[in-house]
Amino acid sequence: MCATCGCGETEPVIHPHDHAPDHAHPHQHDHAHDTRRISLEQDILAKNAGFAASNRRLFVEQGVLALNLVSSPGSGKTALLSRTVQILRDEFPVAVIGGDQQTANDAERIIAAGAPAVQINTGKGCHLDAHGIGHALERLALPKGGVLFIENVGNLVCPADFDLGEAAKVVILSVTEGEDKPLKYPNMFAAAKLMLLNKTDLLPHVEFDVDRCLDYARRVNRELDILQLSARTGEGMEPWLEWLRRGRHDALIQQINQLEADLAAARSRLIHGGGAIRRTVI
Amino acid sequence: MHEFSLCEGIIDAITAQTCQQGFSRVRRVWLEIGALANVELDALRFAFEVVREDTIAASAELDIITLPGRAWCLNCAQTIAVGELYDPCPLCGGYQWRLTGGNEMRIKELEVE
Ligand SMILES: Nc1nc2c(ncn2[C@@H]2O[C@H](COP(=O)(O)OP(=O)(O)OP(=O)(O)O)[C@@H](O)[C@H]2O)c(=O)[nH]1
Ligand SMILES: [Mg+2]
Ligand SMILES: [Zn+2]
Ligand SMILES: [Zn+2]
Numbered sequence: 001m002c003a004t005c006g007c008g009e010t011e012p013v014i015h016p017h018d019h020a021p022d023h024a025h026p027h028q029h030d031h032a033h034d035t036r037r038i039s040l041e042q043d044i045l046a047k048n049a050g051f052a053a054s055n056r057r058l059f060v061e062q063g064v065l066a067l068n069l070v071s072s073p074g075s076g077k078t079a080l081l082s083r084t085v086q087i088l089r090d091e092f093p094v095a096v097i098g099g100d101q102q103t104a105n106d107a108e109r110i111i112a113a114g115a116p117a118v119q120i121n122t123g124k125g126c127h128l129d130a131h132g133i134g135h136a137l138e139r140l141a142l143p144k145g146g147v148l149f150i151e152n153v154g155n156l157v158c159p160a161d162f163d164l165g166e167a168a169k170v171v172i173l174s175v176t177e178g179e180d181k182p183l184k185y186p187n188m189f190a191a192a193k194l195m196l197l198n199k200t201d202l203l204p205h206v207e208f209d210v211d212r213c214l215d216y217a218r219r220v221n222r223e224l225d226i227l228q229l230s231a232r233t234g235e236g237m238e239p240w241l242e243w244l245r246r247g248r249h250d251a252l253i254q255q256i257n258q259l260e261a262d263l264a265a266a267r268s269r270l271i272h273g274g275g276a277i278r279r280t281v282i
Numbered sequence: 283m284h285e286f287s288l289c290e291g292i293i294d295a296i297t298a299q300t301c302q303q304g305f306s307r308v309r310r311v312w313l314e315i316g317a318l319a320n321v322e323l324d325a326l327r328f329a330f331e332v333v334r335e336d337t338i339a340a341s342a343e344l345d346i347i348t349l350p351g352r353a354w355c356l357n358c359a360q361t362i363a364v365g366e367l368y369d370p371c372p373l374c375g376g377y378q379w380r381l382t383g384g385n386e387m388r389i390k391e392l393e394v395e
Contacts, residue, residue, distance in 0.1 A: 035395045038303055044291045044313070044387040127284050158284035160320050161387075186367035187320035219368045219377050 048162055051130035055165025058142070063255035065247045066148045068128075068164050070188060071172035072181070073154030076198040078106045080172065080231040081149055085115035087241060092248060093146030097136045099128040099153045106151060116140060127158035130165055145255075147248055156185035167247065168193035175199050175206055179213035182220050189220045194227065194243065201230040285325040288387065289333035295389055296339055305394035308339040312391040316384040318351045318367055351384030 043049065059066045069077050078098070085094045096117040098106040101124065110117035118140045120132050133150065142148065150166060152159040160169075171192035173181050176199060182189040189195065195217055197210070210228070217224055227243065229236030296308055311330075315321060323346055330344050351364040355371045356378040362371050364384065371379050 035309060035393060036305075038299065038305075038392045038394055040295065040299070040389045040391060042295055042389045044288050044295070044389060047291055047294055125287070127287070129287065157320065158287075161284060161288075183368050187318075190367050216368065219370075222377060 045161060045163075048130050051134055052163040052165040055130055055133055055137075058137070059148070059165060059167070059251070060254055060258050062142050063145045063252045064142055064148050065146070065244070065251040066150065066164070066166045067247070068150045068152055068159070068166035068169045069172060070152045070156070070159045070169055070192070071154060071174075072156050072177060075154070075172045075174040075177065076231045077151045077154070077172055078109050080196070080198060080229075081151060082109055082113035083231055083234060083237065084241070084244070085110060085149075086113050087237075088147065088244065089114050091245075093143030094149070095140055095143040095146070096149045096151060097128075097133065097140060098151040099132075101125070101153060116143075122153055126153055126155050127162050128152050128164060129162045133164045145248075145252060147244060156181065156188045160185075160188040160191045167251065170194045170196060172196045172198050173213070175202055175208040175210075179209050180216060182213065182217040186220045189217055189224065192221065192224060194225045196240065197226065197228040198231055200228050200236060201233045283325060283329070285322060285329040286333060288321065288326060289329040292330070292389055293333055293337050293339060296392060297337065299392070300338055303394070306338070307395050308342040308392055309395060310343045310345060310393035311339065311389065312345045312347060314347045314349055314386050314388040314390045316349045316351065316386040317365070318381065318384040319387050321387060323348075347390065349384060349386050351381070353379040353381050353384075355379040 055066070058064075069081070071077055081096055085096065088094050094115045096107070096110045096115055097120060098110065098117060099120045099122055100106055101122050103121070104119040107117040107119035118136050120128060120136050122128065122132075128150065150164055156171075169188075169192040171188055171194070173195060175197065182195075197213065203210070214226055217226060225243070227236065227239050229240055292311065292313070296311065299305075313326075315323065315326075326346070327344055334340055334342055351366075353362050353364045353371075354360070355362045355374065355376070357374045357376045358371060360373075361382065362373060362379060364371075364379070364381070367381070368377075370377055
């Protein structure tokens, strides 16, 4: 049984109705052979959405910019994150959750680069889900006022559907993968806020039409931000770091707005909820 | 193959209804899946047959209703049909449109006894 999310028993966070564990079924057998229809109209991903919403609340509360990094295997997510955390850890807290089917290699690379990291091994699972992130956060201190990077399983299909509670999905595409990836995996590019074109140091050696790739990506997602960089040479890192600093700034503003709203609500309860009266009685 | 996770979500949602609705068997499940949703229907059907085993829906039939891709074109200021996320507007040839339907993944209805 799990204290955070209640898994292992009934799930109080997202369960649509409360019932005692020893609930009776008075009508079950009377109607056992009557066929009837029940209208559900429920999103298949409703359960994940519930966990994602509570992760997101936590991120806002703590002023954390959470990013979900998605790509095909080997596009350079861990290489990019290693370089990124090496620079940013001197500016604000950073931490990494890595998802892979097997091994803790990526987390070890991040720790070697100087940031706290935990690995989620998904086994046969081809994507991270919001529930798994909630549990990973039991093993990793949130980088309060900083950035939490979530490196998803290398897969351009499945992670697109699973909201982890992140502020944005960042899709990474490397120039060795072919420029038509945005058309082949449109759901992922449509779900992303930022696309990073990585391994630009290899452009002289591969046949890759950058303009065509960017055009394809924008067809699928008109609002997509696109940056080009090389995690190997560090070329193009600065605009990415700036994008992160701006995102972190926005997360702090969101945290302040939330705190101010909470404070205003508490003050209003004191005035309108009889708080003053109770105080005179005591 | 996140279709397995999707089917686990479907079975969980159905199971959650048994207490409230008092039924002992699910005969049929209707899903509404958008034509542009990130799901492979054959994989979904296959996964459902595996995941439904030993559940209240062990013999349930799966009925998938496909919902069409629809969008609002900003240029044309009207609703258009789209087949893919990278399709141009059939009227103006532009890409300035926003999806308004075709992304759904819903459990619509159950037939139970
Ligand atoms: N030339 C070049 N190689 C790179 C660059 N970024 C990463 N690589 C190499 O690409 C390979 C894969 O990099 P990773 O960082 O492990 O990629 P990943 O996306 O984390 O891989 P998975 O976690 O397995 O999906 C490694 O050999 C890296 O050294 C780059 O900008 N240029
Ligand atoms: Mg990696
Ligand atoms: Zn749990
Ligand atoms: Zn148009």
